[in-house]
Amino acid sequence: MRKLIFLTLLAVLATSCHHHTHLEEGIWRGELSLVEKSAPFLFELKKTGTDSATVTLFNGTERVELTGATIKNDSLLIPILAYDAYIKAKIGHEGLEGRFVKNYIENDSGVPFRAVYGTAHRFEPIEKVPNHRIDGKWNVLFINDEGDTTRNVGIFQTVEAATVRGAVAASPAPASGTAASELIVTGSILTSYGDLRFLEGSYTENGVQLSAFAGLSPYLLEFTFEGADAFTGIFYTTRGKTRLIATRNDQAGLADPYSLTKLKPGKETLSFSLPNLEGKTLSINDERYRGKVVIISILGSWCPNCLDEMEFLSPWYKANRSRGVEIIGLAFERKDDFAYAQGALQRLRDRYDTGYEIVFGGKVGAEATGKALPELEKVNGYPTTIFIDKQGKIRKIHTGFNGPATGLFHEEFKQDFNKLVDELVAE
Incomplete structure (x- = not known):
């Protein structure tokens, strides 16, 4: 016993x-x-x-x-x-x-x-969605503790839950009264320097809740409808919270991204010489770049929008380099340590199968960017993309990147990008 x-x-x-x-x-x-x-x-x-x-x-x-x-x-x-x-x-x-x-x-x-x-819902489901819908474009004002505002654009859609879990296609906004558990809200918020990338959530009894985590910064946004064409809310991060006010506007937009980063007076070319990932010095004035259209992508491996841009640029470069176009990635990292940067950036090159050169400019911040790029007044955001013509002159500077989460804004960016490069190649 x-x-x-x-x-x-x-x-x-x-x-x-x-x-x-x-x-x-x-x-x-x-x-x-x-x-x-x-x-x-x-x-x-x-x-x-x-x-x-x-x-x-x-x-x-x-x-x-x-x-x-x-x-x-x-x-x-x-x-x-x-x-x-x-x-x-x-x-x-x-x-x-x-x-x-x-x-x-x-x-x-x-x-x-x-x-x-075994829990397949992001937020607790409710039986019925509210009468109002979030689908469409919105002017979104972020308001800090001092009362200063930042203008942004929200773009959202309501889709069937099954479409998000499988091959997703946008659905018309379902009529009120549809079971909330069958619906998912997706979208993003665009700023002048990038976007919050892919947000996902659901309706509440009188609003919407959205969240995201793609490996770097977790977000939570809670909105409350103030009628059919307005909502208020709070944007939560690990470091704080920001109030927001939004109004529906089908024409919502941001400042011209080509107007935000400027050259210093009298400057029209770049002159950097920096180490590439093999530790060899690479200069914008090297023979391989002379007489070609050159695109400089100012980036960081820590920057999600930069990764979105790299995902676009890598296949684009392979398809267009034979036209006389070159790309250089100019990276500023979390540490002023070449070995650290080399490891982080090589992982990106491998991940996106990037065929163009990437150079290391130092630790992210005004000191390193000012030293590597003294011709610019300052680097306002990441990524920043510089377009240089065949004579080596800077023609345009684009701040930020509208990634794939921004839908039509992303498509418009690609059209503008290709149009500009086509014009420079044809000169």
Whole structure:
């Protein structure tokens, strides 16, 4: 009898330990802590071995694959190589619990992270959506604590949940009364220096809630309708919160992106000489760039909008370099350390199969940009794209990038980009 009891206890303990460390494959709902709130997001975990896995983050139609996750005892480590960060969590009875840490921040204690298995909704569903719809374009004013405002543009649409989970196509805004659990709100907010990328959420009883996490900065936005053509809200991040006011405007737009970054008086060419990823000095005046149209992309591996631009430029360069066009990526990184920058930027080159050169300009900030690019008044945002003609003269400077999350704005950017390059090549 004693032996039977002993064996039973061993079996119970073994089962308990196994359950404690077992990591389920499939859809998980994660949360990252923000100021006063948390940002929910969905991800899929697939095991690639007994102690390895791949994690895919979902944001609207976007899929961000994080490879190289490892499972050891009761812990899961998810490296986020693109942003020099990671999530480390304990595997427990209630799911995952740990922290999201950015390596480049010295002594970073991280942001609390937790996740539960099998929950396929980002936000708690409600039975009926409100009478108002968010579909369309909006003027969105961000208001800081001092009362200063920044003008932005919101672009949103309501889609069937099934379309976002599969091959997504925009749907007409469903009529009021449709079950809220069947609908998802997607979209983005454009600023003069980039966009918030792919936001995803749902309707509340009198508004909308949206969130995003693609590996760098978690966001949460909560809107309350103030009639059919206005809403108020709060934008939450890990560092603070910002009030916002929005009004519907089908003609909503931003300042001309070619007017924001300027040359100093009397300057019309660049003259930088900087190390490429092989450690060799590369100059804008090298023979390979003479007599060609040259595009300079000022970027950082830490900048999501820069990655969106690289995803556009890499295949574009392969298709157009034979026309006498060259691209140089000029990167400013989190650290003034060539080895650190080399690793981060080489991962980007590999990820996007980038065929053009990338040079390192130093640590991101006014000091390094002023030294590498003294011809500019200042670098206002990332990315910034400089167009140089065959005579080596700067013809235009474009600040920011409207990425794929911005829909028609992204298509308009590509059309303008191609038109400008075509004109320069034809000269």
